[in-house]
Amino acid sequence: MSVSLGETADLRLKASHGLAISLRRGERLRIENLFGTQVVDTWLLAGDDPFEHSSMDHTRSVNSNIFLEKEMVVASSLRRPMARLVEDTSPGRHDTLLCPCNAAIYRELRCEGYHRSCTDNFHEALGAVGITLPFTPASLNLFMNVPVAADGSVERVAPASRPGDAVVLQAEMDVTVVLSACPQDVTPINGTERTPRDIGLAIRPARGAPL
């Protein structure tokens, strides 16, 4: 599914599925964690060149931080600001470190048959808007709770967000945003109930209607 430029509709991102949304510079996307427990893997591609993609290694370098917090930017593979986190009612510290879930992880977790994944959702959502990429950029993992210890080790724990917590990303250039409501239902990364949930979305113009 794709969403046209400039719409103001409120949308749902279906549990375990992906979606590509076009935003013009200045437009804002509100991503609401309806149940508080759902991780949203997020990517941005430049509107005029999908090979310029959100890059977590550049984002950490630009922000000099391993988390994404309010007022920080998501930087592109060319070190340009693609979006800014302008609002965040969650406890924050969204993960930039871990890969999107993928077929190999579900095989390791002994899932039988096909299991949806954020990696597949990324390519499926892009395919729906006619974009093919031969690689999967690292994802920005909104609401994902990955504490880092002093020895560098990481944990994967349930989101600290509450139902209704939301972030707002403001486009700093024309972009395609790709979202995946993470299908992970084996580990507690999407909450101890291990149940993928829908996410609420709202697109608002650059100026005018309040979010």
Add this chain to the structure above:
Amino acid sequence: MSVSLGETADLRLKASHGLAISLRRGERLRIENLFGTQVVDTWLLAGDDPFEHSSMDHTRSVNSNIFLEKEMVVASSLRRPMARLVEDTSPGRHDTLLCPCNAAIYRELRCEGYHRSCTDNFHEALGAVGITLPFTPASLNLFMNVPVAADGSVERVAPASRPGDAVVLQAEMDVTVVLSACPQDVTPINGTERTPRDIGLAIRPARGAPL
């Protein structure tokens, strides 16, 4: 410059330049920090498919750690082990977080004219062995000293390694290793003298000659 499979030559990686080296599974590459101060940006590509590349987000996920330490693996974009850090005489904790240096960084640092970069070295070294990739994977930054504070902020400080410290990567599949002796001479990431240096290399077969 490329190096053929199975050679045992001792080599130099020239300061500020890149190099692609083919290794067969089991072969080992020793990377010696001759002066102690030099960062080496490192990538691996699968020997039979350069689109399967070393992935720092998968590597952190597989190791559950943000640093690369002895006995940890470098994982591919398909979550396969590409190489293992089998020896490390340095203080360790090699950086997996920050992007390879690139043209945009040197513009920010007000360098005039062309400045060599690890990103350009990656593509230049691959071009020399007939490989073109339309993107730049995140790099493994050997010897790079990037402490992470509890608030997630990162620092960029001089390497803690000493002259002669070395790491040994053992290929876990047939791979092309791409190395860049980082050309950064503005910040102290390559030491407070801000002078890029040569790196010593040695390739050894899977069994037999000691490193």
